[in-house]
Amino acid sequence: MKIRKSKLAIARLKQYPMWFTIPLGLIFVFLYLVPTVTAFYYSTQRWTLFDTSYVGLDNFSLFFKDPFLLGGIVHTFIYAFLTSGLKVVIGMFFGIVLMSNIKFRSLLRNLVFFPVLVSTIGVGITFQELMKPEVGILDQALHVFGIPQEGLLGNVTTAIYAIVAVDVWKGVGLATVIYIAGMAAIPQEYYEAAKVDGVSTWQNFRHIILPLLRPATNTVIILSLIGGLRSFDLIWAMTGGGPGFASDVLASLIYKKYQSGFYGLSTAGNVVMSLLILILVLPLSRYLTKREVEI
Amino acid sequence: MNLGSFKRGAALAVAGSAVLGLAVSAVAPAQAATTTITWLSDNGPANIKLENAVIAAFQKANPDIKVVLHTRPGGAEADNMVKTKLATGTMEDVFNYNSGALLAVLNPAKTLVDVTKAPFEKNVYDSFKPAVTVNGKQYGSPWGTAMGGGIYYNIPAFKKAGITSTPKTWEELIADAKKLKASGVDAICGTFGDSWTSQLFLLADFYNVHAVDKNFANDYTNNKAKYAYVPAALAGFQHLEEAFKAGLYNADASTAKFTDGTERVSSGKCAMYPMLTFATPSLNAANLQDVGFMAQPGTNAKDVGLTTWMPSGMYVPKSSKKQAAALKFQAFVAAKGGTDAFVKGGGYQGPFVTKDQTAAPAGIPRATADLAALIKSGKTYPALEFISAIKGPNLPGICVQVATGQVTAKAGAALYDQDVVAQAQQLGLKGW
Numbered sequence: 001m002k003i004r005k006s007k008l009a010i011a012r013l014k015q016y017p018m019w020f021t022i023p024l025g026l027i028f029v030f031l032y033l034v035p036t037v038t039a040f041y042y043s044t045q046r047w048t049l050f051d052t053s054y055v056g057l058d059n060f061s062l063f064f065k066d067p068f069l070l071g072g073i074v075h076t077f078i079y080a081f082l083t084s085g086l087k088v089v090i091g092m093f094f095g096i097v098l099m100s101n102i103k104f105r106s107l108l109r110n111l112v113f114f115p116v117l118v119s120t121i122g123v124g125i126t127f128q129e130l131m132k133p134e135v136g137i138l139d140q141a142l143h144v145f146g147i148p149q150e151g152l153l154g155n156v157t158t159a160i161y162a163i164v165a166v167d168v169w170k171g172v173g174l175a176t177v178i179y180i181a182g183m184a185a186i187p188q189e190y191y192e193a194a195k196v197d198g199v200s201t202w203q204n205f206r207h208i209i210l211p212l213l214r215p216a217t218n219t220v221i222i223l224s225l226i227g228g229l230r231s232f233d234l235i236w237a238m239t240g241g242g243p244g245f246a247s248d249v250l251a252s253l254i255y256k257k258y259q260s261g262f263y264g265l266s267t268a269g270n271v272v273m274s275l276l277i278l279i280l281v282l283p284l285s286r287y288l289t290k291r292e293v294e295i
Numbered sequence: 296m297n298l299g300s301f302k303r304g305a306a307l308a309v310a311g312s313a314v315l316g317l318a319v320s321a322v323a324p325a326q327a328a329t330t331t332i333t334w335l336s337d338n339g340p341a342n343i344k345l346e347n348a349v350i351a352a353f354q355k356a357n358p359d360i361k362v363v364l365h366t367r368p369g370g371a372e373a374d375n376m377v378k379t380k381l382a383t384g385t386m387e388d389v390f391n392y393n394s395g396a397l398l399a400v401l402n403p404a405k406t407l408v409d410v411t412k413a414p415f416e417k418n419v420y421d422s423f424k425p426a427v428t429v430n431g432k433q434y435g436s437p438w439g440t441a442m443g444g445g446i447y448y449n450i451p452a453f454k455k456a457g458i459t460s461t462p463k464t465w466e467e468l469i470a471d472a473k474k475l476k477a478s479g480v481d482a483i484c485g486t487f488g489d490s491w492t493s494q495l496f497l498l499a500d501f502y503n504v505h506a507v508d509k510n511f512a513n514d515y516t517n518n519k520a521k522y523a524y525v526p527a528a529l530a531g532f533q534h535l536e537e538a539f540k541a542g543l544y545n546a547d548a549s550t551a552k553f554t555d556g557t558e559r560v561s562s563g564k565c566a567m568y569p570m571l572t573f574a575t576p577s578l579n580a581a582n583l584q585d586v587g588f589m590a591q592p593g594t595n596a597k598d599v600g601l602t603t604w605m606p607s608g609m610y611v612p613k614s615s616k617k618q619a620a621a622l623k624f625q626a627f628v629a630a631k632g633g634t635d636a637f638v639k640g641g642g643y644q645g646p647f648v649t650k651d652q653t654a655a656p657a658g659i660p661r662a663t664a665d666l667a668a669l670i671k672s673g674k675t676y677p678a679l680e681f682i683s684a685i686k687g688p689n690l691p692g693i694c695v696q697v698a699t700g701q702v703t704a705k706a707g708a709a710l711y712d713q714d715v716v717a718q719a720q721q722l723g724l725k726g727w
Contacts, residue, residue: 046720046721046723048400048402048721049378049381049382050381050382050402050405051402051405053723058720062716062717062720065713067710067713068689068692132547132550133546133547133550133551134547150546150548151549151550153549153550154548154549154550156549156699156701240490241692242487242490242549242695243487243549243550243695243696243699243701244692244693244695244696244699244702245689245692245696248692256689257688258375259375259688260371260688260717260718261374261378261400261721262688262717262718265717
């Protein structure tokens with residue numbers, strides 16, 4: 001009897017033979033592994049697309065000597081942490097509100113999610129027009145609050161924050177959906193038990209919803225942080241990193257190097273950026289998962 | 296099948312079709328087989344009109360060749376596309392692209408057909424040749440007309456401010472700009488939303504740099520002269536700074552775009568717009584006689600000259616399988632027939648760089664006439680990018696920083712000196 005059972009277990013294990021994994025394995029090897037390894041190779045080359053020559057770590061030293069790198073890193077961090085934080089707060093708020101019994105709930109859910117579906121470049125160009133000095137509606141509205149004449153995107157200090165705001169507007173729908181799913185996963189019994197105990201709305205939120213939403217929060221944090229750290233398209237569409245270099249982030253600095261034909265140098269920059277993201281996100285992800293509680 | 300045998304197979308197929316092609320032409324010599332070549336060019340609506348006019352004229356002169364136009368976007372996107380196509384051997388049979396510093400980056404010795412000894416070169420001005428020459432070999436025929444870098448100015452706005460003649464020195468220009476500002480218009484149009492437009496005060500100052508320091512271009516290429524400490528070169532950055540400090544730019548300079556600039560200098564909202572003359576077709580059609588063009592003045596009122604930009608080049612890639620037909624097309628655009636068609640297509644923006652050139656058509660815009668007069672005066676010198684292979688990619692951003700007061704002129708110049716290092720190293724120049 002015993003032997004039979006273990007045979008069955010083995011059979012179950014063997015239900016999916018190894019060769020089932022080959023198609024996916026091939027995709028992984030050719031689309032992920034090979035490019036990654038080649039990227040490391042080309043980061044040590046001076047590469048003109050026509051020919052390459054080995055330069056050791058020169059590309060990296062040149063990349064780190066870039067006078068705009070420090071500003072780029074600071075902007076990247078501002079951008080990533082701010083968008084991530086705002087998406088958590090606003091996304092959670094929307095998630096909770098849109099789970100409650102309110103009128104037009106599904107319409108509102110759709111409205112919140114809608115910007116996620118629009119092309120980022122399209123959003124960028126639209127907001128660029130809305131924020132255009134003197135003629136843009138948004139700019140005219142903000143004039144009431146004494147926004148400087150050159151407009152939000154033309155001002156060196158506000159440019160990056162203006163893009164952050166648009167990024168949050170565009171991305172918060174996804175965070176909301178994750179929170180709605182998280183809310184739906186909280187068993188009704190907890191609320192009922194709390195009701196019997198006579199807890200306040202605040203206590204309900206603080207001690208039931210917040211801890212039990214932690215998996216959703218972690219997902220939102222990790223996703224939006226990674227997204228923010230390598231963000232590029234929206235910034236490129238709205239300011240191109242300008243005025244000057246006032247809203248340049250790591251990705252746009254690297255893109256400019258690629259655009260100028262410094263293929264080896266920009267590859268080195270990409271290697272640095274991916275290592276940086278890895279160093280930041282891996283421990284954070286581990287830390288956050290540790291704090292999750294079982295439902 | 297391994298890769299080697301695959302290659303052999305492909306080679307056989309190519310050889311086979313070549314034999315077949317020969318056979319066909321041998322059998323029917325009377326009815327000339329048409330060769331179809333492809334041409335990669337700019338996608339602007341005005342460009343396409345022009346390109347089609349040139350194609351029509353070429354096909355009329357060469358009934359056995361058909362040209363199919365492929366278009367591409369401009370700017371940095373064009374750079375990427377052209378480089379990628381050349382590197383992968385998928386470039387069209389003929390294409391036009393920048394001359395000057397950008398050409399060297401294409402690695403022409405490996406990718407382009409050498410036309411140093413082509414007959415059409417006899418018709419091309421020597422002043423153009425260095426712009427399409429890399430390591431002593433010429434690769435292109437001229438496509439388009441010569442351009443100038445300088446300042447568009449609105450004539451009614453100047454009159455209203457009581458200014459009767461264009462400034463002869465930079466100091467006069469600033470004084471005039473202050474008068475213009477006082478008369479209620481934006482004195483100088485900054486359109487840094489398109490950051491490349493910010494470079495003009497610097498790049499168009501090169502005639503003045505050269506007038507003072509004849510060796511600058513050479514020393515600069517050899518890593519012996521720097522913008523930060525050669526006063527004549529630093530002046531360009533200082534111009535950007537000075538205009539900012541005196542509040543001469545429009546309030547929305549940091550987000551306004553190129554089209555805002557051409558619009559405003561046409562309407563008179565802005566009095567001056569530093570720009571390349573390729574912008575003339577973008578001026579408002581109704582105001583074409585209101586907008587003049589002047590060279591950027593320097594320190595010497597007796598020596599006001601124009602910094603010129605060479606036309607683009609027309610090149611044939613080595614990867615083309617129809618080089619004979621493509622070379623015919625390349626030669627055609629540098630001959631009278633080609634320039635005639637160019638003018639017919641509405642492309643006249645200044646003199647051509649060919650000897651038997653087509654005359655200016657009647658009713659050309661005021662700015663184009665001004666440009667032609669400046670070039671005719673002989674006081675011209677090519678922009679630095681046609682003499683030196685070094686042009687740092689971050690110059691637009693740095694110019695914006697200086698022109699919006701984020702860094703000083705001196706600091707901006709130093710940043711730029713640092714920026715060109717990567718370019719020089721990438722090109723493998725000696726001494727960097």
